[in-house]
Amino acid sequence: MDNLDRGIIDLLRQNARASYGDIGVEVGLSASAVKRRVDRLVADKVIRGFTVQVDPNVDGMQTEAYVELFCRGTVAPDELRRILQGVPEVVDAGTVTGSADAIVRIRSRDIPSLEAALEKVRIAPNVDHTRSAIILSKLVNRSGD
Amino acid sequence: MDNLDRGIIDLLRQNARASYGDIGVEVGLSASAVKRRVDRLVADKVIRGFTVQVDPNVDGMQTEAYVELFCRGTVAPDELRRILQGVPEVVDAGTVTGSADAIVRIRSRDIPSLEAALEKVRIAPNVDHTRSAIILSKLVNRSGD
DNA sequence: GATGCCGCGGTCGAGATTGTCCATCAGGCC
DNA sequence: GGCCTGATGGACAATCTCGACCGCGGCATC
Numbered sequence: 001m002d003n004l005d006r007g008i009i010d011l012l013r014q015n016a017r018a019s020y021g022d023i024g025v026e027v028g029l030s031a032s033a034v035k036r037r038v039d040r041l042v043a044d045k046v047i048r049g050f051t052v053q054v055d056p057n058v059d060g061m062q063t064e065a066y067v068e069l070f071c072r073g074t075v076a077p078d079e080l081r082r083i084l085q086g087v088p089e090v091v092d093a094g095t096v097t098g099s100a101d102a103i104v105r106i107r108s109r110d111i112p113s114l115e116a117a118l119e120k121v122r123i124a125p126n127v128d129h130t131r132s133a134i135i136l137s138k139l140v141n142r143s144g145d
Numbered sequence: 146m147d148n149l150d151r152g153i154i155d156l157l158r159q160n161a162r163a164s165y166g167d168i169g170v171e172v173g174l175s176a177s178a179v180k181r182r183v184d185r186l187v188a189d190k191v192i193r194g195f196t197v198q199v200d201p202n203v204d205g206m207q208t209e210a211y212v213e214l215f216c217r218g219t220v221a222p223d224e225l226r227r228i229l230q231g232v233p234e235v236v237d238a239g240t241v242t243g244s245a246d247a248i249v250r251i252r253s254r255d256i257p258s259l260e261a262a263l264e265k266v267r268i269a270p271n272v273d274h275t276r277s278a279i280i281l282s283k284l285v286n287r288s289g290d
Numbered sequence: 291g292a293t294g295c296c297g298c299g300g301t302c303g304a305g306a307t308t309g310t311c312c313a314t315c316a317g318g319c320c
Numbered sequence: 321g322g323c324c325t326g327a328t329g330g331a332c333a334a335t336c337t338c339g340a341c342c343g344c345g346g347c348a349t350c
Binding site: 009012013014015016017045046047048049050051052053054055064066068077080081084085090091092093094095096097098100102103104105131132133134135136137138139140141142143 | 154157158159160161162190191192193194195196197198199200209211213222225226229230235236237238239240241242243245247248249250276277278279280281282283284285286287288
C-alpha cells in the first residue's frame with residue numbers, strides 16, 4: 001500500500017471501469033503493473049468490490065432518515081447490533097458521543113415503510129425513545145448510494 | 146427502465162467491471178445490446194458513475210461523525226450544497242425535518258482532521274452553530290463503506 | 291393495406307484491452 | 321560477488337469494446 005496504490009484507488013474511485021492502460025498513464029506504470037496491483041488490492045481485501053452508483057429516485061428507495069436512539073440504563077452494544085441487523089431498512093448504525101446512545105440511518109421506499117421500520121427498531125429492549133430527522137433533499141452524496 | 150435494465154444494474158452493482166458479454170449472457174442479450182443500454186443509463190443519469198469500495202480501515206478514514214447544522218434565517222440549499230461539496234471529508238449531507246436544518250456526515254482520518262473539516266463546514270454563511278455526534282463504534286454497515 | 295419512421299436487438303470486424311508468460315532490474319542479505 | 325525476492329516492462333494470444341450496418345415489429349399516416 002504505497003502512493004502508487006493510493007493513486008490507482010483514487011482513479012478507480014472516479015471511474016471503476018477505466019482501463020488498466022489509462023490508469024497506468026496517470027500513475028506512471030504499465031498496464032500489466034497496474035493490473036497486478038489491482039489484483040493484489042482485491043486479493044488483500046483493500047478493494048472490496050466494484051460497484052455502480054444508481055440514481056436513488058430510480059430504484060425507488062428515496063426516503064431516508066436519521067434516527068437517534070435513546071436507551072434506558074445500560075446499553076448492550078451486541079444486542080443492539082443484533083436487533084438493528086434484523087431490520088433490513090437499517091443502512092448504517094453506530095454508537096455515538098452526545099446525549100443519544102446511537103444513530104441509525106434508515107432507508108425505505110416511502111414514509112409508511114419508514115414508519116414500519118422505525119417501529120421495528122423501537123422494539124429493541126431498553127430503547128426509551130427515538131428522535132427522527134427525515135431527509136428532505138440530498139445536498140451531497142459521495143457514499144455511493 | 147425495464148426489467149432488463151434492472152437486471153443489468155443489479156449485475157453491475159455486484160461487479161461494475163464485468164464485461165458486457167458476461168452481463169449479456171446473464172440477462173439474455175448480446176454484448177452490444179448491453180452496452181447500448183448501459184450507455185443510455187449513463188446518459189440518462191440513472192447510473193451516476195462506477196466506483197470502487199475500499200476498506201475504510203486501510204485508507205485510514207475511520208473517524209466518522211454526524212453533524213447537525215443550525216442556520217440563521219433562510220437557508221439557500223444551493224449555496225449550502227456548494228460549500229459542503231467543497232469539503233472532501235463530507236460524505237453525505239441533506240436537509241432534514243426537525244430543529245436542525247441539515248445533517249452532514251463527515252469522515253476523516255482522525256480527530257484533528259475531523260475538527261479541521263468541521264471548521265470548513267462552519268465557515269458556510271448563515272451557519273449559526275453545529276452539533277456533532279462522533280461515532281464510537283459501528284453497529285451496522287450495509288452502505289458499502 | 292402500403293409506406294415510412296422509430297426503437298430495439300443481432301451480427302460483424304477493426305482496434306483496444308486484458309491476462310499471462312518471461313526477461314530484466316534494483317535492493318537486501320550472506 | 322552470488323543469490324534471492326519482489327516488482328516492472330514487453331510481447332503475445334485471447335478476449336472485449338464499440339461503431340456500422342441490417343432486420344424486425346409496432347405505430348402513425350396516407
